[in-house]
Amino acid sequence: MINRRNTLAALLFGALASVLSFQSPASADVVIKxxxxxxxxxxxxxxVVVFDLATLDNMNRLKIDNIVGVPEGIKPKYLEQYNDAKYTKVGTLFEPNYETVASLKPDLIIIADRSAAKFNDLAKIAPTIDLSVNNNHYLADVDRNVTILGQIFNKQKEAKDEIDSLNKKLEEVRKVAADKGTGLLVMTTGGKISAFGPGSRFGLLHSGFGVKPxxxxxxxxxxxxxISPEFILETNPDWLFVIDRDAAIGREGEAAAKLLDNALINKTKAAENKHIVYLDPQNWYLIGGGLSGLHETADQLDDVFSKAK
Known part of the structure; x- marks a missing residue:
């Protein structure tokens, strides 16, 4: 009798263990590279606490609403909802408020680029992942980051759909850009001009959107x-793409359009053909690898290239 009871108990325990092992993946940890x-x-x-606007953009596109903390500061219109008081402000993109972060008891912290140097300190508070992008394989890293978010939050299909949609649009832009000549991207700030080419933080203009440098x-x-206006004239691009950093961060300064209204620059092919394009400064300077920002840029470039003679 005792043996029968022991056998029955063993069978019941085994069945229970099987059920528990079958259910456990729903709550199992996920290892993220x-x-x-x-x-x-x-x-x-x-x-989730987020210290990166591109990640915030991507989570918003994927309709992930598990966010409790975001960085303070200026945000583009499509992310203005995160200025609401229900999202605790956890410091700036560069400097976390560690006490505030800890008080939120996050089970995930996401950083990237500007906040990447704080990885070790934030990882002491909660599991932390770094979604920084590498300029040498920018779009591949954007795809990776969206895929990671889909994996973490069980949004794999939505993530794949977003990636496919973006890549299709980028391919369309590359086709129309192919025969439109050369381009030079400059950023203005504090009355000064700097240029960015392939492999730089804004090299996506060439590697992703297909503009010949x-x-x-x-x-x-x-x-x-x-650089100087003389350099721009010597380079003499067919297109001049402009990012106004002061406008991106909400700082007063000489507007890019005024700074570039220069006798030398006005002699360039870009100026003579009205091919000076002012890129959305927040999408380029603040957001970077965010899906909404990339879609908006693709739409803008597709429009200007399609209309060009």
């Missing part, structure tokens, strides 16, 4: 190469 290594995080975390020997770095 990212720019700073590998991190084990809870599946579909419920309290007017100068492929520019210094590669976060701050670009300081």
């Amino acid at each position: 990212h720019a700073a290594g590998e991190t084990s995080i809870p599946d579909n975390p419920k309290r 007017a100068n492929d020997k520019l210094e590669v770095g976060n701050h670009g190469q300081m």
Whole structure:
């Protein structure tokens, strides 16, 4: 009798163990490979702190609403909802408020680029992943980041759809840009001009959108190469693309259009053919690898190239 009871108990225990092991993946940790290594995080975390506007953009596109903390500061219109008081402000893009972050008891912290240097400190508070992008494989990293978010928050299909939609649009822009000549991208700030070429933080203009570089020997770095109006005339691009940094960060300064209204620049092919394009400064300077920003830029470039003679 005792043996029968023991056998029955063993069978019941085994069945229960099987059920539990079958159910456990729903709550199992997920190991994520990212720019700073590998991190084990809870599946579909419920309290997320984000220190990167591109990630905020991508989570918004994927309709992920598990965000409890965001950086303070200016945001584009499509992210203005995160200025609401229900999203705790956790410091700036560069400087986290560690006490505030800890008080939110997050189960995931996401950083990138500007906040990447704070990885070790933030990782002491909660599991942290770094979604920084590398300028040498920018679009591949954007795809990776969206895929990671889909994996973490069980939005794999939505993530794939977003990636496919963006890549299709980029391919369309590359086709219309192919025969439109050369381009030079400059950024203005504080009355100064810097240029960015292939491999730089804004090299996506060439690698992603297909614009032929007017100068492929520019210094590669976060701050670009300081240049003068004489340099722009010597380079003489078919297109001049402009980012007004002061406008991006809400700082008063000489507007890019006024600064570039220069006798030398006005002699360039770009100026003579009305091919000076003012890019959305927030999308380029603040957001970077965000889906909405990339879609808006693709639409703008497709429009100006399609209308060009």
